[in-house]
Amino acid sequence: MxxxxxxxxxxxxxxxxxxxxxxxxxxxxxxxxxxxxAEVVVRVREVIAELDxxxxxxxxxxxxxxxxxxxxxxxxxxxxxxLDPYFDCLLRGVRxxxxxxxxxxxxxxLDGPDDLPRVADYLGGGHVDGAVLFSLHPGDRLHEMxxxxxxPAVFGGRPLLRAGDxxxxxxYVDGDNRGGARQAVEYLxxxxxxxxxxxxxxxxxxxxxxxxxxGYRDVLPDAAPExxxxxxxxxxxxxxxxxxLLDRCPDLDAVFVASDLMASGALEALxxxxxxxxxxxxxxxxxxxxxxxxxxxxxLTTVHQDVEEMGRLMARLLFERTARPASVVVPxxxxxxxxx
Amino acid sequence: MxxxxxxxxxxxxxxxxxxxxxxxxxxxxxxxxxxxxAEVVVRVREVIAELDxxxxxxxxxxxxxxxxxxxxxxxxxxxxxxLDPYFDCLLRGVRxxxxxxxxxxxxxxLDGPDDLPRVADYLGGGHVDGAVLFSLHPGDRLHEMxxxxxxPAVFGGRPLLRAGDxxxxxxYVDGDNRGGARQAVEYLxxxxxxxxxxxxxxxxxxxxxxxxxxGYRDVLPDAAPExxxxxxxxxxxxxxxxxxLLDRCPDLDAVFVASDLMASGALEALxxxxxxxxxxxxxxxxxxxxxxxxxxxxxLTTVHQDVEEMGRLMARLLFERTARPASVVVPxxxxxxxxx
DNA sequence: TTGAAAGCGCTAACAA
DNA sequence: TTGTTAGCGCTTTCAA
Numbered sequence: 001m002x003x004x005x006x007x008x009x010x011x012x013x014x015x016x017x018x019x020x021x022x023x024x025x026x027x028x029x030x031x032x033x034x035x036x037x038a039e040v041v042v043r044v045r046e047v048i049a050e051l052d053x054x055x056x057x058x059x060x061x062x063x064x065x066x067x068x069x070x071x072x073x074x075x076x077x078x079x080x081x082x083l084d085p086y087f088d089c090l091l092r093g094v095r096x097x098x099x100x101x102x103x104x105x106x107x108x109x110l111d112g113p114d115d116l117p118r119v120a121d122y123l124g125g126g127h128v129d130g131a132v133l134f135s136l137h138p139g140d141r142l143h144e145m146x147x148x149x150x151x152p153a154v155f156g157g158r159p160l161l162r163a164g165d166x167x168x169x170x171x172y173v174d175g176d177n178r179g180g181a182r183q184a185v186e187y188l189x190x191x192x193x194x195x196x197x198x199x200x201x202x203x204x205x206x207x208x209x210x211x212x213x214x215g216y217r218d219v220l221p222d223a224a225p226e227x228x229x230x231x232x233x234x235x236x237x238x239x240x241x242x243x244x245l246l247d248r249c250p251d252l253d254a255v256f257v258a259s260d261l262m263a264s265g266a267l268e269a270l271x272x273x274x275x276x277x278x279x280x281x282x283x284x285x286x287x288x289x290x291x292x293x294x295x296x297x298x299x300l301t302t303v304h305q306d307v308e309e310m311g312r313l314m315a316r317l318l319f320e321r322t323a324r325p326a327s328v329v330v331p332x333x334x335x336x337x338x339x340x
Numbered sequence: 341m342x343x344x345x346x347x348x349x350x351x352x353x354x355x356x357x358x359x360x361x362x363x364x365x366x367x368x369x370x371x372x373x374x375x376x377x378a379e380v381v382v383r384v385r386e387v388i389a390e391l392d393x394x395x396x397x398x399x400x401x402x403x404x405x406x407x408x409x410x411x412x413x414x415x416x417x418x419x420x421x422x423l424d425p426y427f428d429c430l431l432r433g434v435r436x437x438x439x440x441x442x443x444x445x446x447x448x449x450l451d452g453p454d455d456l457p458r459v460a461d462y463l464g465g466g467h468v469d470g471a472v473l474f475s476l477h478p479g480d481r482l483h484e485m486x487x488x489x490x491x492p493a494v495f496g497g498r499p500l501l502r503a504g505d506x507x508x509x510x511x512y513v514d515g516d517n518r519g520g521a522r523q524a525v526e527y528l529x530x531x532x533x534x535x536x537x538x539x540x541x542x543x544x545x546x547x548x549x550x551x552x553x554x555g556y557r558d559v560l561p562d563a564a565p566e567x568x569x570x571x572x573x574x575x576x577x578x579x580x581x582x583x584x585l586l587d588r589c590p591d592l593d594a595v596f597v598a599s600d601l602m603a604s605g606a607l608e609a610l611x612x613x614x615x616x617x618x619x620x621x622x623x624x625x626x627x628x629x630x631x632x633x634x635x636x637x638x639x640l641t642t643v644h645q646d647v648e649e650m651g652r653l654m655a656r657l658l659f660e661r662t663a664r665p666a667s668v669v670v671p672x673x674x675x676x677x678x679x680x
Numbered sequence: 681t682t683g684a685a686a687g688c689g690c691t692a693a694c695a696a
Numbered sequence: 697t698t699g700t701t702a703g704c705g706c707t708t709t710c711a712a
Contacts, residue, residue, distance in 0.1 A: 009490070011689055022699045027691060035697060052488050057465030058401035059689035062704045067398075069462065071446075095449060104462045106411075107447035109435060122409065122444045125397035127467070148392050150349070351705055362683045367707060375681055399705035402688045 093311020181215025433651020521555025
């Protein structure tokens with residue numbers, strides 16, 4: 001195993017000399033251009049292997065303006081996004097699609113405000129051909145930064161419209177939160193439920209939460225305010241909200257919960273109060289995270305999103321150089337298990 | 341907000357012309373070199389802001405051989421490493437240390453064998469100044485690749501010695517698995533436990549598992565083989581192993597479990613068999629993952645590792661250019677809660 | 681304190 | 697099919 005001090009790697013020139021050809025020919029072999037004699041290709045490949053030659057990407061980039069890399073930027077103010085199965089799945093989709101196109105995915109983190117200038121310099125410095133950005137929380141400065149940089153970008157996950165905007169300024173991919181919520185509530189109505197409560201996410205802070213609530217209201221425009229309880233997308237929050245709802249409306253016979261995690265908490269609260277599911281109260285969740293929805297008791301009827309496909313879509317969008325930003329809303333479908 | 345077609349960004353030349361100085365002067369301002377007149381600095385900064393100029397890193401790299409970026413490579417053959425709190429914590433340490441040194445961390449994934457050549461080209465292509473590699477599983481080809489590339493690298497987490505090697509070929513950081521296990525078992529002995537069983541990890545596959553078992557044997561060289569049961573670092577595996585042990589050695593009064601996750605399974609199995617913890621059976625875990633160890637019933641006495649510090653250490657090692665690879669073993673300490 | 685000029689390693693016309 | 701040459705945008709001597 002040859003070791004070489006960093007910085008003294010062989011160059012294309014070394015390969016050319018040793019193979020007895022010109023730099024251009026080596027370059028052509030590396031870039032798989034067709035018009036090179038077969039035996040020359042073989043010879044050059046040999047020398048490349050002998051020398052452990054790896055092309056210097058900086059030099060290549062400088063002339064091609066391509067890097068072969070795409071950044072995924074993960075904003076995680078709470079420091080826990082990383083452990084989120086939803087994000088994991090989204091990211092897998094992005095990676096697979098991009099791997100198929102030969103691009104290297106590099107994940108960058110935004111832990112705090114201090115990271116922003118560094119990440120901006122990185123993105124703006126030509127290290128990558130484009131960026132996929134997950135900004136799960138509002139008020140981030142990614143949008144403005146990206147606009148200034150003029151870098152191809154797709155926002156994803158659960159994006160937020162900027163206050164006042166009706167049309168998004170950037171390409172994005174999102175699940176059909178509103179439609180999904182509508183499906184869930186319609187299902188409950190069509191199965192004879194009459195007092196249908198809702199446990200929502202923080203709808204004043206997250207676009208997705210607001211839309212899921214809007215979907216509920218589409219179906220039940222006259223729902224009493226006391227049937228709606230706001231929570232925070234955590235399991236405990238779901239349990240607490242369920243308890244509150246049961247106190248306030250003991251006669252409720254169904255609940256639409258805006259996330260599976262909260263729904264698992266709600267199921268627990270119902271059990272603690274001796275309500276049977278779905279006999280006394282039907283429960284529908286949102287997300288269809290395999291880890292949760294399939295292992296609750298009873299298994300959760302919930303709104304499914306094809307999260308990996310959303311990831312792939314984001315990657316594809318990055319390469320479609322259209323004049324206007326493209327927004328894609330991915331449809332949802334209801335998966336009926338046992339809780340409703 | 342100015343938008344500019346990508347690839348037509350302003351260059352240092354544009355800035356120089358507009359500011360009425362030479363390229364060199366602009367370069368000096370960018371790089372904060374001292375010998376520039378204050379008013380010139382101000383003027384150049386203005387122009388940079390006006391033009392939204394960001395230095396082209398490829399050009400810069402080409403001459404400085406520095407990128408300002410460090411890669412973290414995560415090998416995740418099972419596709420789930422990402423959700424591992426241990427890894428999350430390690431990575432946080434790496435990120436914080438590197439952020440403090442002004443380096444941008446980029447995370448690369450190794451999902452399958454297909455990814456290897458792409459990642460190798462990326463690492464070898466000069467995109468980064470060094471690499472931190474987590475190879476939690478054996479048989480990976482990262483070591484060989486890194487050696488050929490001649491890139492500064494530190495391996496981490498739970499590294500594996502190559503068969504036959506006694507000295508590691510690369511720098512690495514690891515927790516003191518053997519010492520930690522020893523502490524745990526000594527604690528059990530000193531508290532009067534006499535029949536101390538062990539639930540181990542896959543010691544034929546993972547170095548860490550092998551060392552934790554070795555630590556157990558250091559204290560109890562004559563332990564009966566039927567007191568040792570191998571599992572797979574999962575919760576269910578821990579529960580199953582505990583059940584087997586109880587069948588085989590009903591008189592056991594303590595168990596050392598090689599991970600918190602398995603220990604939580606073991607606690608469940610003990611409860612199912614009606615054994616009280618720590619009354620009938622004392623249980624000690626390993627890792628001290630806050631999410632698990634603090635919320636079991638009873639809370640777990642376990643071996644603590646400062647995982648974030650291990651991450652920081654890896655990052656530091658990367659910049660210490662010593663002749664020989666440096667190995668650091670981070671000490672552990674026993675955290676006594678209620679299970680033993 | 682500033683500028684001129686060389687060159688980092690590569691690709692991409694253009695010639696041969 | 698191959699070689700020659702001119703940059704890509706920056707840093708870095710060396711002179712001024």
